[in-house]
Amino acid sequence: MIRRILVLTLLLLLITAPPARAASPDPWRWPLDDHAIGERFDPPATDYGRGHRGVDLAGTAGDVVRAVAAGQVVFAGQVGGVGVVTIDHGGERSTYQPVRPRAKVGDAVRPGQVIGVLLGSPSHCSGACLHLGRLAGDDYLDPLDLLGGGRYRLISPDGKPPPPPAGVGGALRRPVGGPITSPFGMRIHPVTGVRKLHDGTDFGVPCGTPVHAAAGGSVVGRSSRGAYGKRVVIRHRPGFETTYNHLSAQSVSVGERVRPGQVIGRSGTTGLSTGCHLHFMVLKGGRSVNPQGFL
Ligand SMILES: [Zn+2]
Ligand SMILES: [Zn+2]
Known part of the structure; x- marks a missing residue:
């Protein structure tokens, strides 16, 4: 019995552990208040060669x-x-x-x-x-x-970073119905205990539920591999995108214009996912922000 629990726990860990190398890591914020860059990165040709490793x-x-x-x-x-x-x-x-x-x-x-x-x-x-x-x-x-x-x-070499692009704040519609099963933010992984950013909002819906574009825009991404599984990325304006992840089916292609509310795919559990749900993300300037600020 104990053996069985151990094996099950291990399996769960394998299924839910984050991938060793995420497809696209989250952006970094500056470690110093100053943003002045001195010597740049210059990777060495060999493990022991000269270079600048940072x-x-x-x-x-x-x-x-x-x-x-x-x-x-x-x-x-x-x-x-x-x-x-x-x-x-x-x-x-x-x-x-x-x-x-x-x-x-x-x-x-x-x-x-x-x-x-x-x-x-x-x-x-x-x-x-x-x-x-x-x-x-x-x-x-x-x-x-x-x-x-x-x-x-x-x-601006010395000034503040540029202001974020004007969003469509409050103008996004929910891509699916269903309860929010996990909000955006830091969470402690239920199995590994690791504290990690949950970079989107999860809606609990059965697999196969139609997923709607949160606003009008053009499809700039459609992929099937990696932690996000089958994924669609819609750009609503420069620097402002929404993504729909773990889909079971994608019904739009890159370059296609979509209307607000248009069905762009079906919910699923592809990629690193433990059950049917929609992982919905909002990207501002490439950085994931809380979707609930726009819904
Ligand atoms: Zn250095
Ligand atoms: Zn999620």
Whole structure:
């Protein structure tokens, strides 16, 4: 009996555990209040080659350093005399140095939560800088891809990030009926206990329920693989999209114009899903925001 429970628990873990490498990780927020970029990412040709395995962000010693995304602290201490904090975001990790850690291993952190204080030395910049790294397994990736660094700099190197595009706030219609079974926000996984952002709103509906476009727009995405399963992405205006996930069927194609309320597919449980439901997302500037702010 106990054996059976153990096997079942393991199976559940396998079914519900997040994928090792998410198809598209959530965007990062800036770890320093300053958005000045020093040396950029320059991946080495070999594992031991020269290169720059991260991006340097100019700062001042004593600046607070913030988590770029939600996750769990997996290292906070010294590596070769340099203070380092590492956060696991469920598939990818972010690293920060040189910092005096203000978080402990095992801490769950929110995006923007202070995890350390920037140190002036040792530094490989002329002034104080934060070396921010991004890792997927053993691979180094460019942190700026998630920070949207280039975009902000082009608009104004020193100013505030551009205002989010004017949304269709309050103008989205519910894509399906049915109760909200899981809202947008941080949640603790019922099986793994891991704290993770739930990046959409779940509506509990039977598989095969018609799914309606939340507003008019054009279909810019239709995919079938990865954690979101069969998925449709509709752009309502530049920088403002809705996505419909875990579908059993898609009835629109990329490039197609859709009217508000048009049926774009059927609900299902494809991808990383444990039962029939619609996982509905709203993306503003590529970042998932709470759909309930628009319904
Ligand atoms: Zn560096
Ligand atoms: Zn969901």
